[in-house]
Amino acid sequence: MKDYSGLMVFAEQREGRAHPVSYELLGKGREMADKLGVELSSVLLGNQMEEEARELIYYGADKVFLYDNPVFEDFDLLNYKHNITRLVEEVKPEVFLFGATHLGRSLAPRIAVALGTGLTADCTGLDMSEDGGLIQIRPAFSGNILAHIRTKTRPQVATVRYKVMPSMLRDEHRKGEIIKKDVEIVPSLLTILKKEKLGEKSITEAELIVSGGRGLKKAEDFSLLADLAELLGGAVGSSRPPVDDGWISREHQVGFSGNTVKPKVYIACGISGSPQHLAGMRGADVIVSINSDPSAPIFKMADYGIVGDLYEVIPKLIDRIKGESS
Ligand SMILES: Cc1cc2nc3c(=O)[nH]c(=O)nc-3n(C[C@H](O)[C@H](O)[C@H](O)COP(=O)(O)OP(=O)(O)OC[C@H]3O[C@@H](n4cnc5c(N)ncnc54)[C@H](O)[C@@H]3O)c2cc1C
Structure with missing residues (x-):
């Protein structure tokens, strides 16, 4: 356990723009990292995403690990999983957070299994205990109670619902580091037959x-x-x-x-x-x-x-x- 330190946020992107849940997780991650006096990093995969990587710093990240390659333009599960798992094995964050979006719900459990660690899905709240353990809060028994869950293994992986926590205010003066990582490409199972723009208004964004x-x-x-x-x-x-x-x-x-x-x-x-x-x-x-x-x-x-x-x-x-x- 002592080898693990810091918090990491998976920055999901769609059509080259970071999903707002990533900013919310960075806001909460910043609060917890400051409380523990540790680093908050983020991992971003995409194609020509340096500007978005900078945005993640403006929203709270100390470091952004950037995987910039055309293979990441769309969500290619096996290539995402392979590269992120390698990164986590190298950086060893104590906490790793994903948005509980369709993409996050699909990716996070596979990474947790590859790392041999646990996962708490669909959290609606997060906190840090005195000893630095992550308290993962989520509804249980059909929403009748709020369970407070702790993970014994490291990293502590959780998916967190969109729009349950506020993001930090964007601050262009924040300084941070963008670290470009070498990409390893593995055989993909993804074949794109047709691409459609995200036309229909999503209920999570709608007013x-x-x-x-x-x-x-x-x-x-x-x-x-x-x-x-x-x-x-x-x-x-x-x-x-x-x-x-x-x-x-x-x-x-x-x-x-x-x-x-x-x-x-x-x-x-x-x-x-x-x-x-x-x-x-x-x-x-x-x-x-x-x-x-x-x-x-x-x-x-x-x-x-x-x-x-x-x-x-x-x-x-x-x-x-x-x-x-x-
Ligand atoms: C683990 C678990 C997870 C679940 N997750 C979800 C979830 O994410 N979301 C969810 O919604 N449910 C979820 N459910 C199901 C939930 O328990 C309810 O069964 C469901 O929400 C009921 O949906 P409803 O209100 O549409 O149907 P009903 O409860 O059947 O209500 C239908 C309503 O329509 C009204 N009505 C009928 N005809 C008309 C009419 N012509 N004009 C106006 N009103 C009319 C009736 O008076 C009634 O109040 C979950 C259940 C479990 C066990």
Whole structure:
């Protein structure tokens, strides 16, 4: 254990830009590194990413290990895993943090296995104990308790949800070191057939979300929610049942086993308000609920409640908004 020191953050990039969860992890990492008096490093893989590497320093990193190669332009799991595992074996950080994004959730467990260490997934909080051990906080038993987990092995690897901790303010005066690492390329399993721009608004970024649940009668009815979301400049979310039924993709799921969202406005349509759903959206500034059952638990949390059939209420809302904007 004594060979391990410092904290490391995996800086995820999409289309050449660091994902904001990376800045949030650097903010928390900076706070913990200062508390322990150790170094905070970050690892970034991509193609022509030196400017982004500098951004990571502005957001709190002391050192950025940069793997710059066209092979890293897209997420190539085996090449990412191979190079990051080598780096961790060399640097030996005590703590290694990933965002609990789709990419992070796919990469972190594979690296933890390769390193023979443990992993705590989907943390919503982190702290440091007096003895320098990482306390990984995450909901357990369907969100009814918050478990505080410690890892005996090193490094202590955790994935952390997006939008649960603030990032530091960007500071262009911060100084740090960018260390360019040699890239080792291994045979890839990745074949890219077609690339599409990230067109659709992601629910984790959206300021307004219109979410649908089991109150919807069929998959096609999500188009009603999409019409409202588009008019209001928002994105479409979902509770888990429509996702399990294959009506909408998992990226749209809000909740305990889906995404944590923090929009300004969250409109829940035909969603009862289970603890697992609330776990993902209770951070919204304003919650609006449309539900035909006045005793639905979601009304206890909602700032505005509309008791009614979503198939009547939403078209009326759409007409009203269109009327006002024309
Ligand atoms: C380990 C675990 C993880 C889970 N993770 C998640 C998660 O991440 N996200 C999640 O959402 N769930 C999750 N769940 C499932 C969760 O327990 C609930 O089953 C789920 O949230 C219920 O979804 P719902 O509110 O859409 O459906 P329901 O609870 O069935 O509610 C449907 C609501 O629609 C209303 N309704 C019906 N018709 C209409 C209409 N025409 N107009 C208006 N209202 C109408 C009803 O009154 C009802 O309140 C998880 C469960 C477990 C055990």
